[in-house]
Amino acid sequence: MQNNAAHHPMEKYLRMDRMPHIWCSSCGLGTIVNSFMKGIKNAGIDTNKVAVVSGIGCTGRVAGYIKLDSYHTTHGRAIPFASGLKLANRDLTVAVISGDGDLFAIGGNHLIHAARRNVDMNVICVNNFIYGMTGGQNAPTTPLGAYSSTAPYGNYEQPFNLVGVAAAAGASYVARWTALHFHRLTDTIKEMAKKKGFCFLEVVSPCSTVFARKNKGGTGLDILREYKDRSIIDHEADPQKIPLGMNGEIICGVFINEDRPTFWENVQKGIEKRVVKTKNYKVIKNRESVV
Amino acid sequence: MRISDMHGEFFLQGNYACAEAAISAGCRFFGAYPITPASEIAERMSYRLPQLDGVFVQFEDEIASMASILGASWAGVKSMTATSGPGISLMLENIGLGMMMETPCVVVNVQRGSPSTGLPTSWGQSDMMQARWGSHGDYGSIALCPKSPQEYFDLTIKAFNFSEKYRLPVFIMADAVVGHMTEKVVIPPSEELELIERKYTNKKGDQYKPYECCDDEFVPDFAKAGDGHLYHSTGLTHNEKGYPDMSVETHIKLVNRLINKIRDNSEEIILLEKRDIDDADVIVISYGITSRTVIPAIEKAKKKGIKIGYLRLITVWPFPEKLILELSKKVAGFVVAELNMGQVALEVDRCAKYCTTKWLPHPGGGMHSQSEIIKAIEEVAHAK
Ligand code: SF4
Numbered sequence: 001m002q003n004n005a006a007h008h009p010m011e012k013y014l015r016m017d018r019m020p021h022i023w024c025s026s027c028g029l030g031t032i033v034n035s036f037m038k039g040i041k042n043a044g045i046d047t048n049k050v051a052v053v054s055g056i057g058c059t060g061r062v063a064g065y066i067k068l069d070s071y072h073t074t075h076g077r078a079i080p081f082a083s084g085l086k087l088a089n090r091d092l093t094v095a096v097i098s099g100d101g102d103l104f105a106i107g108g109n110h111l112i113h114a115a116r117r118n119v120d121m122n123v124i125c126v127n128n129f130i131y132g133m134t135g136g137q138n139a140p141t142t143p144l145g146a147y148s149s150t151a152p153y154g155n156y157e158q159p160f161n162l163v164g165v166a167a168a169a170g171a172s173y174v175a176r177w178t179a180l181h182f183h184r185l186t187d188t189i190k191e192m193a194k195k196k197g198f199c200f201l202e203v204v205s206p207c208s209t210v211f212a213r214k215n216k217g218g219t220g221l222d223i224l225r226e227y228k229d230r231s232i233i234d235h236e237a238d239p240q241k242i243p244l245g246m247n248g249e250i251i252c253g254v255f256i257n258e259d260r261p262t263f264w265e266n267v268q269k270g271i272e273k274r275v276v277k278t279k280n281y282k283v284i285k286n287r288e289s290v291v
Numbered sequence: 292m293r294i295s296d297m298h299g300e301f302f303l304q305g306n307y308a309c310a311e312a313a314i315s316a317g318c319r320f321f322g323a324y325p326i327t328p329a330s331e332i333a334e335r336m337s338y339r340l341p342q343l344d345g346v347f348v349q350f351e352d353e354i355a356s357m358a359s360i361l362g363a364s365w366a367g368v369k370s371m372t373a374t375s376g377p378g379i380s381l382m383l384e385n386i387g388l389g390m391m392m393e394t395p396c397v398v399v400n401v402q403r404g405s406p407s408t409g410l411p412t413s414w415g416q417s418d419m420m421q422a423r424w425g426s427h428g429d430y431g432s433i434a435l436c437p438k439s440p441q442e443y444f445d446l447t448i449k450a451f452n453f454s455e456k457y458r459l460p461v462f463i464m465a466d467a468v469v470g471h472m473t474e475k476v477v478i479p480p481s482e483e484l485e486l487i488e489r490k491y492t493n494k495k496g497d498q499y500k501p502y503e504c505c506d507d508e509f510v511p512d513f514a515k516a517g518d519g520h521l522y523h524s525t526g527l528t529h530n531e532k533g534y535p536d537m538s539v540e541t542h543i544k545l546v547n548r549l550i551n552k553i554r555d556n557s558e559e560i561i562l563l564e565k566r567d568i569d570d571a572d573v574i575v576i577s578y579g580i581t582s583r584t585v586i587p588a589i590e591k592a593k594k595k596g597i598k599i600g601y602l603r604l605i606t607v608w609p610f611p612e613k614l615i616l617e618l619s620k621k622v623a624g625f626v627v628a629e630l631n632m633g634q635v636a637l638e639v640d641r642c643a644k645y646c647t648t649k650w651l652p653h654p655g656g657g658m659h660s661q662s663e664i665i666k667a668i669e670e671v672a673h674a675k
Contacts, residue, residue: 069518072535077384080354085366
């Protein structure tokens with residue numbers, strides 16, 4: 001028999017010389033990385049032309065493990081870095097993969113503005129409801145009443161509903177899945193990779209080490225079982241009305257899939273009519289040349 | 292002739308001269324947030340870049356602006372941002388990322404009176420140390436100080452050249468006067484400009500290690516996103532492959548290289564204007580706009596029979612340590628005039644081991660009077 005254990009089915013797409021990775025066993029991130037690379041592969045785009053940008057945190061480490069041009073930037077700033085990358089080379093497919101704290105707390109302003117501008121990029125937010133890397137502090141997604149290392153009496157802050165925020169800010173594509181929905185997740189990533197405009201995907205993901213431990217959520221497998229029981233697929237759902245809590249339904253699906261002119265398309269449209277390209281730009285002696 | 296070519300003699304505002312220089316240098320991505328007294332650079336770029344198929348984005352803040360120019364640079368496009376002190380304060384974390392990832396780009400600081408919101412419509416030079424040590428950690432820094440719109444143009448070209456050659460964000464430390472002053476600016480035709488372009492690797496795929504310095508190079512060759520190298524770059528301490536590596540050895544090697552690539556090439560980077568320094572008794576040191584008040588004061592003081600030298604730091608960082616040390620053996624002392632409370636004077640004092648350093652601090656919003664400069668020169672000369 002062949003020794004298959006030595007080979008990971010996705011090893012072509014991973015930096016195997018960096019294994020083992022730093023993530024905890026039964027963390028949802030492994031599945032999500034797998035799903036992401038599979039989605040990109042299925043989209044049929046040249047992987048040489050895909051770049052991934054991450055911020056800081058457990059999810060921030062994704063950029064370091066996938067075999068693509070990848071940038072591990074500062075906390076919260078993956079989206080503007082990616083905006084520069086994408087707008088400077090529009091041939092690239094640019095994905096931001098980062099966590100809920102990175103994208104919605106410290107980086108929240110960039111997310112809403114990139115969505116408003118409709119910069120052509122795919123933002124994948126792994127939502128584990130907590131700050132994993134730093135040891136389980138409160139996140140802007142931590143459900144009311146949930147425990148974290150900075151909410152020893154239970155969280156008393158209203159959490160963000162991520163898909164609601166992305167939709168309100170004007171994202172062209174808004175979806176939510178859990179790490180359990182591997183195939184649907186993969187299909188959504190494939191669809192996003194081909195779609196123009198600002199695409200937002202929330203992936204609800206088990207953090208067995210800190211969130212589950214603080215909130216008696218059991219093992220990674222227990223959490224996936226819980227996702228199975230709580231998840232309902234409803235593509236018609238209004239993203240504003242499907243917040244996540246400690247209990248209750250996890251509404252999944254692709255809630256928004258619209259075609260809106262991207263930032264660059266709008267720029268081109270504006271220029272077409274008004275800009276005199278510099279070939280006609282005259283050399284005016286001793287005169288300032290603003291027309 | 293490249294289509295960017297706008298050349299000839301112009302009556303240009305300093306901030307416009309900076310924008311035109313960026314365009315002449317090949318900058319095709321500009322991300323910024325409005326701020327007095329730097330906004331004219333963004334306005335000009337918003338007008339000019341679309342003519343050249345360049346990208347202008349007004350971001351939601353300076354943090355995003357700085358992050359975006361790093362991203363654009365990794366796409367292989369020369370990029371710039373422009374702001375003033377408060378904006379730099381917000382940019383500093385990503386400036387550090389640019390230093391760590393070794394990302395060529397240019398950061399313009401049109402300085403105003405500080406700290407905090409300070410004097411938004413007035414000038415100062417109080418961000419000089421911020422340009423040296425502003426982001427956390429140790430790294431080499433380059434900062435250039437223009438005294439006129441023409442020099443603002445010339446130094447912007449130089450800033451791009453240094454950024455490409457040494458792979459780091461380079462500071463242009465202008466101020467509200469130079470930024471808003473309108474003077475004659477000669478823009479040479481593009482074929483007469485000396486431009487340094489980025490050195491791309493000729494290695495293919497996996498053979499390329501993004502942070503490996505080949506031969507006796509002080510920075511690694513570049514690869515941009517999309518070229519098929521599938522490399523990784525991070526703000527974490529990293530090895531030659533660009534992979535995070537938390538070992539002390541790797542950290543020591545990397546931080547030393549970030550510092551030494553500037554230190555070991557400081558002779559080339561340090562640009563100075565010197566007048567009569569060889570047989571001077573007193574040397575007046577200034578930079579940027581301050582040098583324009585210093586010159587007439589020196590002329591007047593000379594009439595009193597004092598031998599005065601004039602040393603203008605065009606490059607403030609890296610600092611001309613050796614020169615100051617050597618000169619300190621010959622002169623009675625230095626007078627340092629600057630629009631802050633002694634940021635560069637302290638550097639002079641640190642290096643001037645054999646003579647006195649007389650500070651002329653001024654917090655900005657005004658200028659030194661000629662009489663106070665003359666008085667300081669006399670004090671140093673007579674103390675001999
Ligand atoms: S702390 Fe949580 S999110 Fe981070 S790797 Fe461990 S399980 Fe995953």
